[in-house]
Amino acid sequence: METDGSSLVLGIDVGTSSVKAVLLDAASGDVVHNQSRDTRAEVQSECGPQGKEQEVVQIIRALNDCVSSLPMESLKKVMRIGVSGQMHGVMFWKTNQGCHWINSGNLRVFEPRDTSYLITWEDGRCTMDFLASLPQPQSHLSLATGFGCATIFWYLRNRPDFLDSYDAAGTIQDYVVAMLCGLQRPQMSVHNAASWGYFNTRSKKWNIDILRGSGFPVFLLPDVVNAGCIAGKASYEWCGIRQGTEVGVALGDFQCSVYSSSTESTDAVLNISTSAQLTFSMPEGFQPEDSPDPAEPVAYFPYFSDHYLAVAASLNGGNVLASFITMLSDWIAELGLDIPVSTLYTRVITAGLSQHETHLTIHPTLFGERHIPDMLASVSNITAAGLSLGHVTRALCQGIVQNLHSMLPSSRLQQSGVKRLIGSGSALSRNEVLRQEVEKIFPFSIVYGKDTDSALGAAMAMVKQW
Numbered sequence: 293m294e295t296d297g298s299s300l301v302l303g304i305d306v307g308t309s310s311v312k313a314v315l316l317d318a319a320s321g322d323v324v325h326n327q328s329r330d331t332r333a334e335v336q337s338e339c340g341p342q343g344k345e346q347e348v349v350q351i352i353r354a355l356n357d358c359v360s361s362l363p364m365e366s367l368k369k370v371m372r373i374g375v376s377g378q379m380h381g382v383m384f385w386k387t388n389q390g391c392h393w394i395n396s397g398n399l400r401v402f403e404p405r406d407t408s409y410l411i412t413w414e415d416g417r418c419t420m421d422f423l424a425s426l427p428q429p430q431s432h433l434s435l436a437t438g439f440g441c442a443t444i445f446w447y448l449r450n451r452p453d454f455l456d457s458y459d460a461a462g463t464i465q466d467y468v469v470a471m472l473c474g475l476q477r478p479q480m481s482v483h484n485a486a487s488w489g490y491f492n493t494r495s496k497k498w499n500i501d502i503l504r505g506s507g508f509p510v511f512l513l514p515d516v517v518n519a520g521c522i523a524g525k526a527s528y529e530w531c532g533i534r535q536g537t538e539v540g541v542a543l544g545d546f547q548c549s550v551y552s553s554s555t556e557s558t559d560a561v562l563n564i565s566t567s568a569q570l571t572f573s574m575p576e577g578f579q580p581e582d583s584p585d586p587a588e589p590v591a592y593f594p595y596f597s598d599h600y601l602a603v604a605a606s607l608n609g610g611n612v613l614a615s616f617i618t619m620l621s622d623w624i625a626e627l628g629l630d631i632p633v634s635t636l637y638t639r640v641i642t643a644g645l646s647q648h649e650t651h652l653t654i655h656p657t658l659f660g661e662r663h664i665p666d667m668l669a670s671v672s673n674i675t676a677a678g679l680s681l682g683h684v685t686r687a688l689c690q691g692i693v694q695n696l697h698s699m700l701p702s703s704r705l706q707q708s709g710v711k712r713l714i715g716s717g718s719a720l721s722r723n724e725v726l727r728q729e730v731e732k733i734f735p736f737s738i739v740y741g742k743d744t745d746s747a748l749g750a751a752m753a754m755v756k757q758w
């Protein structure tokens with residue numbers, strides 16, 4: 293990218309709990325501003341507690357608010373926009389009718405129109421029996437519940453009328469790019485296509501024949517392009533960013549968190565946000581085995597320039613702590629009291645810090661794991677002396693880190709040449725107990741990034757021409 297010393301790149305991350313935005317000075321590589329907003333978008337799913345859905349209007353309002361709170365004079369200098377977000381999920385809309393552009397104060401913003409909810413990566417509606425009834429993908433990645441194609445198959449088999457209302461689909465971040473650029477057909481990067489299932493990362497093509505043969509609505513599959521490509525230009529001025537600004541195809545959030553934080557090939561990245569991932573980069577030329585082992589906790593996801601990342605992607609990260617806080621908050625309310633959630637986080641973390649060790653053992657897999665969906669959470673070694681808030685918080689944080697470590701142990705990282713661990717994600721940066729547990733278990737030097745890592749990675753990927 294040509295820079296004149298005043299060019300800024302906007303990076304956005306549409307996460308499961310919050311949206312983040314950073315402004316990166318393309319010439320110096322400095323972050324000049326950043327913002328985040330909680331989305332609070334979760335809605336009841338028609339599938340009951342197994343379903344995990346989010347209100348798209350709520351997410352986009354948080355995004356508009358987050359971006360427009362950046363300084364106006366800086367937004368006017370934005371030359372490119374990079375977008376990342378929560379992978380695997382799917383939402384639906386109608387071509388050319390997915391949003392309307394409105395005035396909000398003196399700014400132009402877009403509002404979703406007649407879209408579905410976003411069915412997220414946390415969605416559990418596809419049982420093992422249901423997944424076993426689907427055609428075998430031709431991909432090195434196993435299919436799991438919460439993956440876009442599995443969710444579309446679920447609608448096809450259980451609510452075919454639902455799909456009749458739509459002719460376009462994508463992840464939430466693909467939707468954002470499609471709306472910003474007014475795309476006729478959504479585009480999807482190989483990062484997000486791989487996260488939907490039924491995608492072959494070697495040929496970079498959907499398993500069209502297999503899908504079509506099972507009656508899958510293949511017209512809903514976005515056009516796939518390489519990560520790092522430009523998807524189009526902003527069709528309107530947005531939050532003060534000028535019309536015509538280039539917008540990159542949406543990227544995966546975990547690839548972007550690695551891109552912003554890992555500087556050496558011998559780095560591993562541990563990201564804890566709503567979910568958690570431990571990942572390192574595979575050497576150039578690495579190609580995964582053609583077919584997956586469903587019991588293997590480490591998967592290989594496409595990165596940039598035909599590289600792969602080995603990743604242990606846990607479904608149990610900050611969401612486990614958030615569930616603990618919700619449980620406490622509900623109990624407190626039932627007892628007739630009221631403590632704000634932010635105060636609960638602070639007090640719980642303070643209590644955990646005062647308890648350095650515990651014999652209490654919490655296996656925290658409230659949400660199962662993709663390689664063992666039926667293994668739920670458990671607590672053991674409970675003694676009367678180990679019931680304080682400090683013991684429980686310490687054991688919970690220890691459990692989250694140990695669970696991830698059991699999926700990708702230090703020994704395997706060392707054998708792969710890892711020498712340093714980079715910690716990222718706001719659940720980690722805001723929780724010292726979690727950081728202490730990371731430092732106890734991993735025998736590497738550890739460096740912490742900032743909580744806008746994926747948004748920063750999305751911006752950095754747009755500075756570099758892939």
Ligand SMILES: Nc1ncnc2c1ncn2[C@@H]1O[C@H](COP(=O)(O)OP(=O)(O)O)[C@@H](O)[C@H]1O
Nearest residue numbers: 307308309310565566610611614637718719722
């Ligand atoms: N006040 C807080 N203090 C510490 N941790 C928090 C606080 N609020 C939320 N969290 C943690 O941060 C997680 C969400 O992180 P975030 O980076 O916003 O997620 P995402 O990138 O998935 O949108 C929550 O699941 C929770 O564990």
Ligand SMILES: O=C(CO)[C@@H](O)[C@H](O)[C@H](O)[C@H](O)COP(=O)(O)O
Nearest residue numbers: 307308378379546565566567569605
């Ligand atoms: O499952 C994977 C990768 O396979 C995930 O880790 C991937 O990064 C997803 O986007 C996350 O689960 C959601 O990200 P976040 O909102 O927790 O940051």
